[in-house]
Amino acid sequence: MNHAITTLPLLERRTLAEAAYAHLRELLVSGRVAPGERLSLRDLSEALGVSVMPVREAVSRLIADHALEVAPNRAVRVPVMTRRQVRELARARAGIEGWAAALAAEARSPAQLERIAAAEEAMRLAQPNPDLGGAVALNRDFHFAIYEAAGLPPLLEVISGLWLKAGPVINLDLRHSNDRLAAGHALRCHAAALRAIRDGRPDAARQAIAEDIASATDFILEKGGLPEASGE
Structure with missing residues (x-):
């Protein structure tokens, strides 16, 4: 598992999708993941201490924001910019x-x-x-x-x-x-x-x-x- 992902804090049981979105935004803004790097929903959910569902919702929002993308093999990754x-x-x-x-x-x-x-x-x-x-x-x-x-x-x-x-x-x-x-x-x-x-x-x-x-x-x-x- 990526070290940056393992340092994400465990989430309290509140609006989990919102909290996951906020933490994943921070991961991207701070440059703790690199262009082209794949993000596993399972690894993210384990790092945040939540089920896959709120992480999937957060990732879907970030894809809509064009901050993440789905590769041809269906993997979620950080976009590679030209x-x-x-x-x-x-x-x-x-x-x-x-x-x-x-x-x-x-x-x-x-x-x-x-x-x-x-x-x-x-x-x-x-x-x-x-x-x-x-x-x-x-x-x-x-x-x-x-x-x-x-x-x-x-x-x-x-x-x-x-x-x-x-x-x-x-x-x-x-x-x-x-x-x-x-x-x-x-x-x-x-x-x-x-x-x-x-x-x-x-x-x-x-x-x-x-x-x-x-x-x-x-x-x-x-x-x-x-x-x-x-x-x-």
């Missing part, structure tokens, strides 16, 4: 998440600014030898502290959906290597975004987050391993 799809998703993220950062620079409260600053500091202090799984979580915490400060719940839902699709790809290299973190692009962009939000400069906040997304995408694509188009 290089073109990764580029397109990055462009969408840069525009939408950049806008959210600009809104945060205008609308953030003092308490929200403190959360953003604390998230930026936590990731910075985790260098130079971070736990890679922890680094993924810290990066997500920083970004979503900003997006929550934008003050638009529907926008936050859209961004969450983008991360659901992007998570397995954008965190793929972090599962195996510290190279991207060591390059320092993320820390520089995070620091710039924090300064811009603190100073109330929406255009600078937008640019910092867009640059963060673009630099991460460029790094991943330079590493190779993704097909240029479907079927390659």
